[in-house]
Amino acid sequence: MQTDRHGLLRVARAALHFWEEPCISGTSGSGAVFFCGCGLQCVFCQNYRISRGGAGKNITTDRLSDIFLELAEKGADNINLVTAGHFISQVTDALIRAKDRGLSIPVVYNTSSYERVEDIRRLDGLVDVYLPDFKFMDNELSQKYTRVSDYPETAKEAIREMVRQTGEAVFYIKGEKGRLDAEEYNESGEALMSHGKEVLMQRGTIVRHLLLPGSADDSKRIIRYLHDTYGDTIFLSIMNQYTPMPQTASDPLLGRRVRDSEYDEVIDFAISEGVCNAFIQEGDVAKESFIPDFDTNQGV
Ligand code: SF4
Structure with a gap:
């Protein structure tokens, strides 16, 4: 827990961010606020x-509210709260204050999904788009790769509450009236974007799954569970950008990148299960350079 008795919270970076799904980042960028600390410790x-601490700066709730408005002024298409769960009280206060002061862009909540349902309920009406991870279905993987063993059941309950709040996905074309549903987005979103239109998510839940080396079977279990439970109500984002870090370099699995054949196997499985609403990654995205620079406390 990174909060203190003065209500301060710790933030590492607040800046336009271009590496989310296209309907989140748009071309102007998502206004990402990276909060320090995380209970999972993957x-x-x-x-x-x-x-794990280190980078970051302590700020007040008022300052956080200012940051949201500053990001909107810079042209952010949304406010993107990254790993904010342990500051839930301060974040809800700051959002209410910012909205009272005119913040009108969608709010995105980007989370590991290791969250208490009662905390997610506190965000009802304040968050428009949820970007939850679903990391593992296997409790042994949870225990091996994080400091908790109950990740799967906790994530399932948290995601259930997120989907209850958002319902089916709704998109909009920036600068135009009207809305697109998921089917319309799938049919015409890419064509609209190739004609210079920005199609962004107004409301909905995109569940992200990062494929880990050697874990394709677990990925398939996650995809089957999500599709059986939510069908086309949600979008999936199946990611291959796993990047070995110095602390995992000697691990026989985590020390390597995901093979193309592993990713293809998982994508083929999703297609065979009938998943229609999904983002997939193409090309060489697994580079450490995609990790933002947290050393400067930019925007904080
Ligand atoms: S990978 Fe995400 S969930 Fe895991 S420790 Fe890092 S920030 Fe937390």
Whole structure:
């Protein structure tokens, strides 16, 4: 827990961020606020400089509210709260204050999903888009790769509450009236974007799954569970960008990248299960250079 008795919270970076799904980042960027600390402590964490302390700056709730408005002024398409769960009281206060002062862009909540349902309930009406991870279905993987053993059941309950709040995905074309549903987005989103239109998510849940080396079977169990439970109500984002970090370099599995054949196997499985709403990654995205620079406390 990174909060203190004065209500301060710790933030490492607040800046336009371009590496989320296209309907989140748009072309203007997502206004990402990276909070310090994380309860999961994944051994492969790519943001370990902030998830384990070190980087970051203590700020007040008022300052956080200002940051949200500053990001909106810079043209952010949304406010993107990254790993904010342990500051839930301060974040909800700051959002209420910012909204009272005119913040009108969607709010995205980007989480490991290791969250208490009662905390997610506190975000009802304040968050428009949830970006939860679903990391493991296997409790043994949870125990091996994080400091908790109950990740799967905790994530399932948290995601259930997120989907209850958002319902089916809704998109909008920036600068235009009207809304697109998931089917319309799938049919025409790419064509609209190739004609210079920005199609962004207004409301919905995108569950992210990062494929880990040697864990394709667990990935398949996650995809089957999510599709059986939520069907086309949610979007999936199946990611191959796992990047070995110095702390996992000697691990026989986590020390290597995900093979193309592993990723293809998981994507083929998702297609065979009938998943229609999904983002997949193409090309060489597994580079450490995609990890933001947390050393400067930019925007904080
Ligand atoms: S949940 Fe994300 S931020 Fe937290 S330790 Fe795991 S990888 Fe790092």
